[in-house]
Amino acid sequence: MKLRYYTEKEIATLNSNMFVNSIKYKRTIEYDVVFKLWCIMMRLKFPELTGKQIFERAGFDTSILHDNLPYRRIGEWLKNYRRFGINYFLPELEPYHS
Numbered sequence: 320m321k322l323r324y325y326t327e328k329e330i331a332t333l334n335s336n337m338f339v340n341s342i343k344y345k346r347t348i349e350y351d352v353v354f355k356l357w358c359i360m361m362r363l364k365f366p367e368l369t370g371k372q373i374f375e376r377a378g379f380d381t382s383i384l385h386d387n388l389p390y391r392r393i394g395e396w397l398k399n400y401r402r403f404g405i406n407y408f409l410p411e412l413e414p415y416h417s
Contacts, residue, residue, distance in 0.1 A: 322346055329383045336378050352408050355396045362393055370394075 324345045325333065333339050338354035354377060361373045370389030371381050381389065399407045 323385060325383070332380055332383065338377055338379075350392070355408055356400075356405070358393045359397050359400050362397055 325342060330342050330345065333342055333348060338351045340349040340351055342348055357377070358373055361368060361376070368376075370391075370393045371386075373393060374381050374384070374389040379389075396408075
């Protein structure tokens, strides 16, 4: 499997988006929690939209992303949302206990 590394110009473009927290190792995008929840709500409210269209509405330049990336990310977030609920994305709401 071939890894996709982002160039410095692509990293600058991605970092300019308000929903990107950071780019790790020039290949992993860390998204804001608000964006993840917004994507889930967009998928549930507007099922006719594709993952790429949802990312474009959020201001992402999807030409630098892999074609399946938005689809896979939203699918993963939606699966976790349905399984664990909102607490999966906002763990600081729950008190810590062991």
